[in-house]
Amino acid sequence: MTAPPRAPHATGDVGTVVACPGHVDPRRTVGRLRRGAGDPTWATVDGAVWHATRRASGPATLRLTGVPGGVRADAWGPGAADVLADVPGLLGLLDDPTGFAAHLHPAVARAHRTHASLRLARGGDVWSTVVTSVLEQRVVGTDAKASWRRLVARHGDPAPGPAPAGLRVAPPPAAWGALPVWEWRQAGVDAHRADAVRRAAAVAHRLTxxxxxxxxxxxxxxVPGIGPWTAAEVTSRALGDPDAVQVGDAHLPHLVGWALTGRRADDAGMLHLLAPWAGHRQRVLVLLEVAYRGAMPAYGPRGRRALPMR
Incomplete structure (x- = not known):
């Protein structure tokens, strides 16, 4: 996405500087929340991170810019004050590693030393995380990201304020619940996942x-169609849950087994290996992903981006 010519450095409807201990790179901290480089709810322009989101008070655009000693946060739109209040969590400043014993395994200790500044972000947008997590059920990541991109680009709202061109706010629950079947099919989403999103939309007011x-x-x-894997995806990303474990993932058990024992593992084996870090199992998973994912033998499916279903 490219920035529009108007007011690229304007201050927001509300704004603040969040003090950060040490160096916090907004791009890295929020990277796990972004659903691919083409996610229309995120953009990076001239070193600033932009995010279009929605709170109970309405849609908002957030801009994060690194400054000496912290991060400058500006927000626009009806939900600006609420999204600004969520910035400390978004930057991982509410993440509490107390009790995390990285030394219990050399691979975890090495990953922790290499990525000592890693923080678990709390995205705050539960509903959009529900949608992206359901879309990622039982399909390759490129398919799910393409479906999200198409649906938000078509049914989302323009981001408030002087946002980069193409930045969109994802639809609210009622809009997702009302999407006709052909819209899902054109985005490559099967009936099982579409139905799960619709059912979740009906109780979204309880998912706070x-x-x-x-x-x-x-x-x-x-909610029928939502199980432990999806729930863990939501709590880890939206709430910064340090102990969530995505049981049923196609890759994580093998990553954990390979990193900690040199052998593949199943869900039961993964849970056994992670048991010493109870309370911080998601932290271990994230550390192993950033440190070793590229070195691990390839397991699991790969495929094309989502195509319209026939």
């Missing part, structure tokens, strides 16, 4: 960011 991760996971799993 003030819930404890365990309670949000419980509520999510009362």
């Amino acid at each position: 960011p003030d819930l404890a991760p365990a309670e949000l996971a419980r509520r999510l799993q009362t």
Whole structure:
């Protein structure tokens, strides 16, 4: 995305500087929340990170810019004040590693030393995370990202304020729930996932960011079509849950097994290997991903971007 010519350095409707201990790179910290380089709800322009999101108070655009001693945050739109209040969590400043024992395994200790500044971000936008997580069920990542990109580009709203061209706010739950079947099919989304999003939209008012991760996971799993994997994706990304484990993932058990034992593992083996880090299992998973994913033998499917379903 490219910035429009108007007011690229304007201050927001509300703004603040968030002090950060050490160096915090907004691009790296929020990177796990972005669903691919083409995610229309995110953009990076001239070193600044832009995000279009939605809160109960309405849509908002957030801009994060690194400054000496912290991060400058500006926000526009009806939801500006609420999204600005979420910035410390978004930057990982609410992440508490107390009790994390990286030394229990050399691979984890090495990953922790190499990525000592890594923080678990709390995205705050539960609903959009529900949608992206459901779209990622049982398909390759490129398919899910392409579906998200198409649906938000077609049905989302322009981001408020002087946002980069093409930045979009994802639709609210009611709009997702009302999408006709052909819109899902054109985006390459099968009926199982489309139905899960529609069912979740009907109870979205109960899926709030003030819930404890365990309670949000419980509520999510009362929705047909949403299980432990999807719930863990949501709590880890939207709430910064440091202990979430994506049981049922096509890659994570093999990554954990390979990094910690040199052999592939299944879900049961992964849970056994992660047990010493109870309370911080998501932290271990993220560290292993950033440190070793590129070195791991390739396991699991790869495929083309989502195509319209026939």
